[in-house]
Amino acid sequence: MRLWLKVRRAWICVPTVLLTALAIDLSKYLYLSIPNLFGGDMLKLPMPLILGIAICIVLGWGLGSGNPSLESVASRPIQELDMAYTLAITLLNLTLCILLHLISNADIVLAAGRNVLGYIGLMLLGRSLLGSNAATILPTGFVILVGMLGQNQYGRIHRWAWPLAGSEYKLSWVLAIALLIIGAACNLFQIKILGTNTWNNNN
Amino acid sequence: MPLRTILRISPAAWLFPAVVVIAIAISNTIIAPPEPYPPALTGAGEFSIVLVAPICAALAAWEAGRLRRAHWWNLPHVRPSLYIALSAVIAPLCVGWTTIMISIAFRLLSRGVLIPDLRILLVAIVVILAQTLIGFTAGIWLPPVIAAPVVLIVLFSWMTLPPGLNAFWVRHLTGDLSGCCSVDTDLAPGAMEGTIFLALGFMLAALIILNPRRRIIILLTSLLPAIIGLALGASLVQGMGPDPLVPRNPKYLVCSNQWPKVCVWPEHKSRLLEVSEIARKAATAWQSMGISVPNTFSEHYSLKRGENSFGFSLEANRIIIANSLAYSMLPPTPNCPENRPWIGGDRQEYLNAWLDEVAGLTADQISNEFPSDVLQTVARVRRMSIPEQRTWYKRNFQMAQKCGSLPHLEVDK
Numbered sequence: 287m288r289l290w291l292k293v294r295r296a297w298i299c300v301p302t303v304l305l306t307a308l309a310i311d312l313s314k315y316l317y318l319s320i321p322n323l324f325g326g327d328m329l330k331l332p333m334p335l336i337l338g339i340a341i342c343i344v345l346g347w348g349l350g351s352g353n354p355s356l357e358s359v360a361s362r363p364i365q366e367l368d369m370a371y372t373l374a375i376t377l378l379n380l381t382l383c384i385l386l387h388l389i390s391n392a393d394i395v396l397a398a399g400r401n402v403l404g405y406i407g408l409m410l411l412g413r414s415l416l417g418s419n420a421a422t423i424l425p426t427g428f429v430i431l432v433g434m435l436g437q438n439q440y441g442r443i444h445r446w447a448w449p450l451a452g453s454e455y456k457l458s459w460v461l462a463i464a465l466l467i468i469g470a471a472c473n474l475f476q477i478k479i480l481g482t483n484t485w486n487n488n489n
Numbered sequence: 490m491p492l493r494t495i496l497r498i499s500p501a502a503w504l505f506p507a508v509v510v511i512a513i514a515i516s517n518t519i520i521a522p523p524e525p526y527p528p529a530l531t532g533a534g535e536f537s538i539v540l541v542a543p544i545c546a547a548l549a550a551w552e553a554g555r556l557r558r559a560h561w562w563n564l565p566h567v568r569p570s571l572y573i574a575l576s577a578v579i580a581p582l583c584v585g586w587t588t589i590m591i592s593i594a595f596r597l598l599s600r601g602v603l604i605p606d607l608r609i610l611l612v613a614i615v616v617i618l619a620q621t622l623i624g625f626t627a628g629i630w631l632p633p634v635i636a637a638p639v640v641l642i643v644l645f646s647w648m649t650l651p652p653g654l655n656a657f658w659v660r661h662l663t664g665d666l667s668g669c670c671s672v673d674t675d676l677a678p679g680a681m682e683g684t685i686f687l688a689l690g691f692m693l694a695a696l697i698i699l700n701p702r703r704r705i706i707i708l709l710t711s712l713l714p715a716i717i718g719l720a721l722g723a724s725l726v727q728g729m730g731p732d733p734l735v736p737r738n739p740k741y742l743v744c745s746n747q748w749p750k751v752c753v754w755p756e757h758k759s760r761l762l763e764v765s766e767i768a769r770k771a772a773t774a775w776q777s778m779g780i781s782v783p784n785t786f787s788e789h790y791s792l793k794r795g796e797n798s799f800g801f802s803l804e805a806n807r808i809i810i811a812n813s814l815a816y817s818m819l820p821p822t823p824n825c826p827e828n829r830p831w832i833g834g835d836r837q838e839y840l841n842a843w844l845d846e847v848a849g850l851t852a853d854q855i856s857n858e859f860p861s862d863v864l865q866t867v868a869r870v871r872r873m874s875i876p877e878q879r880t881w882y883k884r885n886f887q888m889a890q891k892c893g894s895l896p897h898l899e900v901d902k
Contacts, residue, residue, distance in 0.1 A: 323514045336646070430641070
């Protein structure tokens with residue numbers, strides 16, 4: 287188990303979660319000025335909403351760091367362990383964000399915690415779709431595109447743009463959790479959507 | 490690398506059409522002035538750099554991942570590292586440069602301009618080159634699963650975070666020059682030079698880190714050009730406002746021959762005769778009221794005695810132009826101490842409305858410009874004799890320049 291955790295970079299992933307949660311709280315008044323492709327003024331994308339990408343990148347790196355052919359004949363259920371590890375990291379981040387939200391009473395911190403669920407779901411989906419190497423590009427590209435397309439010209443957030451929504455919007459939680467479940471299922475059952483991808487990184 | 494191979498293996502080539510579409514959409518979000526002024530249109534077109542440069546960096550990181558996977562970079566090689574790096578990133582670089590040029594051309598052609606502002610284009614080219622090489626270096630050092638997304642999100646944040654910061658100087662170093670320009674302003678040389686210095690500093694740092702021997706001394710050495718680039722860049726943009734602008738050189742002004750002399754920017758040359766005629770009528774009317782009229786109305790902001798500054802856009806009608814000329818007749822804003830504020834400032838619109846009406850505009854024509862109480866007061870003033878109106882104007886004109894005093898606007902019965 288210790289070797290498995292080492293291979294999955296748990297020693298980098300856990301500190302990353304802690305540092306990201308701290309950065310989310312510290313950056314809650316910073317925002318990116320994003321062009322609105324639907325016209326109108328520049329959009330203000332709060333910085334905490336994109337910081338969760340860091341967790342998703344480190345997690346994606348860890349998940350792809352194994353040796354799939356060796357792990358396929360292992361006596362331990364590696365895929366189930368991987369998903370348990372992924373969910374544990376996700377829950378750790380969500381718990382920290384909830385705690386920080388209770389302390390600071392900032393809605394954006396909770397929304398950032400929700401986004402990590404969706405980003406990790408997208409990353410897992412990316413592993414099935416594009417392979418391990420490009421998996422982390424999917425949530426990164428998604429958040430940038432949503433930043434530019436997720437609001438109309440009056441600044442109203444579209445329903446599908448869950449990363450931009452406030453934490454009080456239930457649909458955004460449903461979409462983020464749905465992505466996490468779909469992504470986890472694809473990885474658990476080793477579903478290759480495009481059929482050409484690999485499950486490990488070629489580092 | 491042969492073009493065929495690039496098209497077959499490079500994600501840069503596959504993504505090129507999508508990147509172009511997004512870049513044009515991004516540049517279209519900037520509202521450029523209606524004049525065919527190359528710096529303004531090039532600045533608007535170049536705005537897509539906020540996404541194009543980080544995408545190029547991410548694509549370069551991906552290309553570097555191939556060399557990393559093959560452990561190729563650590564093997565001895567005859568060709569210099571820079572040559573190898575450039576040949577590996579040629580596809581992302583070409584995509585970035587071509588996209589920016591298309592995006593700029595799109596904006597220029599929409600106003601019938603063929604030549605871009607070469608300074609802004611140079612900044613875009615250097616920034617894309619620098620970010621691409623930074624992406625390549627990240628791709629050599631880190632696995633592609635980390636390098637590509639990290640480079641994309643970090644550089645995108647670098648391009649879009651500074652406009653939200655209170656410190657203005659940072660935003661002038663990113664290479665986003667979309668704040669340039671209106672027709673009476675030009676690109677601040679400091680913004681161009683500062684951005685290029687910073688980009689070159691970081692580019693040099695990236696090239697130093699490319700050294701296959703991963704020693705701490707190399708890492709520390711790489712910090713040197715980055716710090717020098719940042720310091721030089723920051724010193725050049727220090728003290729700038731929210732936009733990277735300086736007043737435009739007045740040598741480009743085109744002037745009329747009749748009194749009063751009217752000078753406009755070359756982009757407004759087509760309307761010089763019309764504006765001169767409006768200025769002549771207004772100046773004659775103001776002079777007949779006993780008001781001293783300057784000899785020159787210029788679009789260039791000037792503090793010279795006898796030269797008033799005004800402005801208009803190509804879409805402005807006769808009313809807006811006459812109002813702008815009238816506005817130029819108002820006293821300058823005094824430099825008031827904090828304990829004696831300029832409380833008469835907001836009342837200048839009374840003087841402006843009166844000057845408009847004297848210049849021949851009707852109350853209906855300027856009803857959108859001024860509140861009804863202003864127009865009512867001015868209507869009462871206009872019913873007075875010419876000497877009384879002159880006295881009213883001169884008294885309020887003098888008081889409007891003082892600190893802590895309110896111009897006397899009530900009409901003496």
